[in-house]
Amino acid sequence: MPRNPESDARKKYLAKLLESRIGELDRPHPSRPDWYSSIDGIIHVFFTDSKPHFDRRPWFDMKLSDIYELANQDAGFVIFVLGDKDNFLVIPATSLRAKLENYRPGPQAMAEGRYHFNLHGRTFEQLKDWDLKPYAQNWELIPARPKNPN
Numbered sequence: 001m002p003r004n005p006e007s008d009a010r011k012k013y014l015a016k017l018l019e020s021r022i023g024e025l026d027r028p029h030p031s032r033p034d035w036y037s038s039i040d041g042i043i044h045v046f047f048t049d050s051k052p053h054f055d056r057r058p059w060f061d062m063k064l065s066d067i068y069e070l071a072n073q074d075a076g077f078v079i080f081v082l083g084d085k086d087n088f089l090v091i092p093a094t095s096l097r098a099k100l101e102n103y104r105p106g107p108q109a110m111a112e113g114r115y116h117f118n119l120h121g122r123t124f125e126q127l128k129d130w131d132l133k134p135y136a137q138n139w140e141l142i143p144a145r146p147k148n149p150n
Contacts, residue, residue: 022043022144042075046093051084060080070093078093086137090139090141090142
């Protein structure tokens with residue numbers, strides 16, 4: 001599937017904000033262009049983006065293996081971009097992985113190792129009891145790295 005240039009622009013904008021918080025970024029997975037890491041390999045962030053359309057709410061899909069790999073890092077996060085560069089969720093991957101035991105697949109769920117998340121108000125439709133408000137635009141969840149004095 002071809003990449004969406006508007007989505008890529010939103011993710012690139014947020015990656016710049018991330019860089020101002022944690023310093024220079026690395027792209028450790030060439031086949032996953034939406035995965036960024038701090039240069040020291042301690043902080044890992046995966047961006048996923050969705051814009052609502054007239055007939056559906058924003059929805060996201062993530063590979064189970066990506067969620068688990070991020071959650072196994074000391075500091076792994078998923079940033080859900082909600083169709084606008086200024087509207088996003090910063091979710092620790094460990095929190096997302098823990099919530100998966102309550103996952104209720106909807107009609108769009110895929111059997112190929114992916115989870116779908118449809119935004120519905122302040123929660124995901126598949127994780128109805130999880131209030132996402134504390135994660136809205138919350139950069140503070142990602143540990144800031146000291147700035148390089150050079």
